[in-house]
Amino acid sequence: MTVPPSPDPACLVRPDCVHRDAYVSREVFELESRRFFGATWNFVAHESQLPQPGSYVTLDLAGRPLLVLREGDGRIGVFYNRCAHKGTKLYTDEAGHAGRVLRCPYHAWTYRLDGSPLGVPLRKDYDLQALSRCEAGQGLTRVGAVAEHRGFVFVRLDAQGIGFNDYFGEALQWIDNMVDRSPTGRLKVAGGIVRNVMRCNWKMYLENVNDTVHPVSTHESAGKSAKAQWEEGGTTATGAILPMAVEQLLPFASGYEFFDGMDAVVYPHGHSALGVSFSTHSNYAQPPGYEEALVAAHGEARTREILDRAPQNTVLYPSIAIKGAPLVMRVIRPLAADRTLVEAWSFHPEGAPDLLLERAVSYNRLVFSPMSILAHDDVHLFESVQQGLQSDGNPWVSMHRGFDPAELTSTTARRCKGTSELLMRNQFRAWRTFMITTEAA
Ligand code: FES
Ligand SMILES: [Fe+2]
Incomplete structure (x- = not known):
């Protein structure tokens, strides 16, 4: 039975644990849909999805249907x-092209590509002055604020609030790290998006993105079978080039020491980079000619920096988790207290070998597809946790590992071991902050 939520969401987050109502309460979900997702910056689209005026994508952001549109002047507007x-x-397809005007499918009201009203059928039957004075005459409503960084488009739904650069700060370097893997500095969404609805709270999914203790036990069978298959093939001779799937799966067989040593950094507002020393992606072979193309574009030093920094996951809280090295990104969309849509996107870096897109698509299929040999391990456990938290008795979820009281007053980037639960505590501290920001309510 769910305990009624505290009227003060601040009470749901302690320094080293979180109340189960943060995950299971429908009332808390309603509150965070308005308050937290109103105040924070959330990813909505990539510019490559909007190639020309009239191109659009649609999405649902915490219960609000949004239309992301390339306007007539070339800028990207979000309505x-x-x-x-x-x-x-106005549109229900995931993506499409509206033409030169937007037209409602119901009674055919039309709008310009900047959202302003254009026409209504049976115009003479309207008092046009009265219509223009009321809400219906104003056209489409824009969201509070839109910002773009290197082709990644974000919105803040509230009209007032924290600015884009203040919100993400140093965490934006991880978008740069992925974009600069293109010699021309441009990415293209390609290869399809793998969509999966998880029966768990969205915050649980984002915690798992930074959970390096679970692979040893949760993914034990997948890691072992990748290892066994590779070794049985008799191809462990020194210098052998790993097949792509083996290269991607084998590191999951690593032990606690590996994950401990990969190290992490947390940033203000819930963002993080896990695997700043090394990660399961560190030893990917690069396609012939790729490094040379990067050096020609960025120079030797920047190329080394781009390729040597291959974190396990970088979270731009609360909507995306990026893996720069395999060029994939997960987009996390809350649907209900116990439902989350997780999308796995892949990118093709312009000017780079096609093999990189193949690697991105392979990674998503092997690791994030519900039919993969890895993802279903997690999916089962997410549902299990969501159900287990319905228990009476202990209402607290533990996040004690690696706790340091000094982290409570830290206002800058902070480094920790790869297995520390600081990455999760950091997310919940940000969640608490934006849940109690009253002007966003
Ligand atoms: S609802 Fe759109 S024209 Fe009537
Ligand atoms: Fe997992």
Whole structure:
């Protein structure tokens, strides 16, 4: 039975543990949908999805339908996907092209590509002055704020709040690390998006992104079978080039020492980089000619920096988790207290060998697809935790590992061991902060 939530969400987060209502309570979910997701910056689209004026993508952000649109002047605008007449979603496809005007499928009201009203059928039957004075006459409503970094488009739904650069700060370098893997500095979304609805709270999924203690036990069978297959093939001779799938799966067979030593950094507002010393991606072979193309574009020093920094996961809280080296990204979308949509995206770096896209798609299929030999291990456990938290008795979820009281007053980037639960505590501290930001309510 769920305990009624505290009227003060601040009470749900302690320095080293979190109340189960943060995961299971429908009331808390409703509150965070408005308050937390209103105040924070969330990823909505990549510019390569919007090649020309009229191109659009749609999405649901914490219960709000959004329309991301390339406007007539080339800028990217983000509107609520709601007709000014009676509320119909203007577009329901995931992506498409609107043409030169936006047209509602219900009663054919039209809008310019900047969202302003253009026409209504039976115009003579309207008092046009009265219409222009009320909400219906204003056209589409823009979200509070839009910002773009290296082709990644984010929104803050609230009109007022923290600025984009203040919010992400140093964490933006991890978008740069992935984008600069293209010699031209441009990525393209490609290879399809793997979508998976998990029966768990979105915060549980984001915790798992930074959970390096679970692979040893949760993914034991996958790691072992990758190792066994490779060794049985008799191809362990020195210098042998690993097949792509083996290269991607073999590191999951590593022990606690490996994950401990990979180290991590947390940033203000819940962001993090796990695997700043090394990661399961560190030893990927590069396709012929790729490094040379990067050196020609970025110089030797920057190329080394780009390729040598291959974190396990970098989280731009709360909507995306990036893996720069395999060029993949997960997008996390809350649907309900116990439902989360997780999308696995792959990118092709412009000017780089096609093999990199193949590697990205392979990674998503092997590791994040629900039919892979890895993802179902996690999916089962997410559902299990969500159910286990319905228990009476202990209402607290432990996040004690690696706790240091000094972290409570830290306001800058902070380094820790790869297995520390600081990365999770850091997320929940940010969650608490934005849940109690009253102007965002
Ligand atoms: S609801 Fe869009 S035109 Fe009527
Ligand atoms: Fe996992």
